[in-house]
Amino acid sequence: MILSDDSILCPECHKIFTDPIMLPCGETICSKCTPKVYTDKIFCSFCHTIHKIPENGFPNNKNLLKTLNSIVNDDKIQELRLLKKKIEVDFEEVKTKLENSDAKISDYCQHVINKIDLAAELNIYEINKIRNEMIKQVLEYQSTCLAKIERYKDKFDIFYTENEKSKNSFESPDPKLFDHDNYLNELKRLELIRSNIFFEKSRLDNYIFDEKEIKYESKLTSIDPDILGRISLKYKKHIKCSNLIKKPLLNLEDNKNEKSNLNVEKLNDQKLVISYNYTEFRTFFIEIHDLNDKEKNQQIHFHYEYGYFKSVIKVFNSLIYVFTNQPYQFQIFDSDLNEIESTLLPNSIDCFLITDIYVLMYGSSPSKGGVLNVYDKNLNYLLSVKNNDLNSFVYIPETISEMYANENFYFFRDTEKISIVSRRNGKLIKAMKLFNFYQIIKITNENLLIVFDTIDKNICFMDFDLKVKAKKFVIGFDEKLKVFVNDDLNKFQVLDMNNIHFYS
Incomplete structure (x- = not known):
């Protein structure tokens, strides 16, 4: 069915018809576009005459309703609408993660502090100075993470605001989307958004902790700077042979x-x-x-x-x-x-x-x-x-x-x-x-490509346009490698094809 823009747009609000009704003069408008009156008559701005409102209201344009229903149920529109809903779900997951990230960082760091406190109680008076210095390192790390995530929240707020603006765009789809080229462009745009937001969702847990892992190692020996152990940061952007x-x-x-x-x-x-x-x-x-x-x-x-x-x-x-x-x-x-x-x-x-x-x-x-x-x-x-x-x-x-x-x-x-x-x-x-x-x-359902650069020896995360969003560096291995990753993209394993060793 070939439709012009005018055939599915209300002449009053210039949007796709919603509950179209027919006026006595033959004009069709949305039911919500009829003038608000307190009598049984309205003035028609199209034929410039007075129409009497029937007892049951103006009748629906049933033929137009059938046409609109077929448009709403069009496979291409349904595909784009479903894709948009998936993107909205991913946006909400990232938004929830961001909203809870302050507490997650604080809880995570507090858990490390509690372990330090437990060890410190054995010699609390002698080692209090060392303890405070170690906690300072954790709190500085916590402060760095919180500052970084605040900057990220500002960036996400822009994405989220733009997403909210187009949230209901497919309830009354733009007629131009029925053109294949326009549909294809919109599909590519939404798939690109989806791959980008899935990338943000998959990396957020690592990102909020500044791509590092704070670790506490207990070491209860004599009174020296390492009596309680050490605070170390393990860089999660690196996949080192010595760490596997x-x-x-x-x-x-x-x-x-x-x-x-x-x-x-x-x-x-x-x-x-x-x-x-x-x-x-x-x-x-x-x-x-x-x-x-x-x-x-x-x-x-x-x-x-x-x-x-x-x-x-x-x-x-x-x-x-x-x-x-x-x-x-x-x-x-x-x-x-x-x-x-x-x-x-x-x-x-x-x-x-x-x-x-x-x-x-x-x-x-x-x-x-x-x-x-x-x-x-x-x-x-x-x-x-x-x-x-x-x-x-x-x-x-x-x-x-x-x-x-x-x-x-x-x-x-x-x-x-x-x-x-x-x-x-x-x-x-x-x-x-x-x-x-x-x-x-791996290629995820959200069109994020995870590839291994065999020349520079790094793992690249690419979006739907093959733009590199992030890299993980593979360090300390032989030349010929094969890399595996789990579905959550947070666990990598490496096979050394020359020496036939598996690292996990």
């Missing part, structure tokens, strides 16, 4: 130079899935390593016939998905390495993506170009998508090296670009440059 616990993956340490095509994925917080080729014996291994008890490690292996062997492995919802090229086979294993699904493929694939509904497999060849094959979760083939004019299922770029997804978008990556595609309608939202030295660690 190292766990060698012992099975891979032996004859590691004979192992190739190493893949490592996290099965859960306690277990890793590792695959590799034992080239001398032409054997492919899949192992589950228990980080707490190596006696619980599990292993399966397969033999292959000739030299070049390729494998790709991923984990999704505690299931292990494996592609191998001898033969072209795709398998699904449970967390105990029991095979639960398997299918032979007609061709090799370059990468694959697991979602809650589909398994997407991408492969390319000089003769056929790039093809995206779509399977259901039981590996039943559904359809193939090519990058040509006949493709109406989902946009795919010319080449794909990696694929990712969150609840709203697919992220297709080639060597220097990432394309963001709507999962709802398959349309391209935008494509941006992302250099291949950025290793994608």
Whole structure:
């Protein structure tokens, strides 16, 4: 349905109609726009005559109401309205965190002070001077945190005020949003806001404590400056090798130079899935390593016939998905390495993506170009998508090296670009440059990208425009690393791929 602005705007208030009524002269206005009168007559400013008000009031314009209802329920408007509500929820969470941050900082620091007091009571008269100096350090830290959060509150108040202004903007949506380009611009604007506010929400706990962790270490010995222990600040912006616990993956340490095509994925917080080729014996291994008890490690292996062997492995919802090229086979294993699904493929694939509904497999060849094959979760083939004019299922770029997804978008990556595609309608939202030295660690549902800069050795937090919002520096590790992060973005783990050590 093609609508002009005039057809859905009240001529009196110039906004989208609310409860439209028809006047006897044929004009339609909002019911709230009728003049307030104390008789049964009104003067019409459109036809310049007197209209008598019926006993039950002027009738509704039912045809226009149907049109307005179809507009309000339009998929694009519903999508934007839902996105706006999610942003408002995130704003409220950040606002609540800010409102409680003073007490949280004070309680946190008071807890440290209480521990100091408990130790000080043993020799309170002799060590009172030292105690006061230590508490001064804590209070100075507290003062720094409180001053910093006050500055942040001023910044947040601006964001919150702007959000409140547009809070109800989609109850009576701007007619321009029905134009695809305007809708797309608004969608990108809101997704950018959402990624930024989620970034603020995810980092706030660290930020309010000045990106540091105050720590009290008890040391009850003789009367000296360290009798009660020490106050130290651990910088949470740094991930230092010396601050993490190292766990060698012992099975891979032996004859590691004979192992190739190493893949490592996290099965859960306690277990890793590792695959590799034992080239001398032409054997492919899949192992589950228990980080707490190596006696619980599990292993399966397969033999292959000739030299070049390729494998790709991923984990999704505690299931292990494996592609191998001898033969072209795709398998699904449970967390105990029991095979639960398997299918032979007609061709090799370059990468694959697991979602809650589909398994997407991408492969390319000089003769056929790039093809995206779509399977259901039981590996039943559904359809193939090519990058040509006949493709109406989902946009795919010319080449794909990696694929990712969150609840709203697919992220297709080639060597220097990432394309963001709507999962709802398959349309391209935008494509941006992302250099291949950025290793994608995670993409949140709020479109925050966490990537590892393999050159500068830091972890970057990027918003929906790939603007770097913050960095964490990775210090003291070897060159070749793989980084993992939990869903709350507050716990990072590092795998040293050269020495095959896991740090957590």
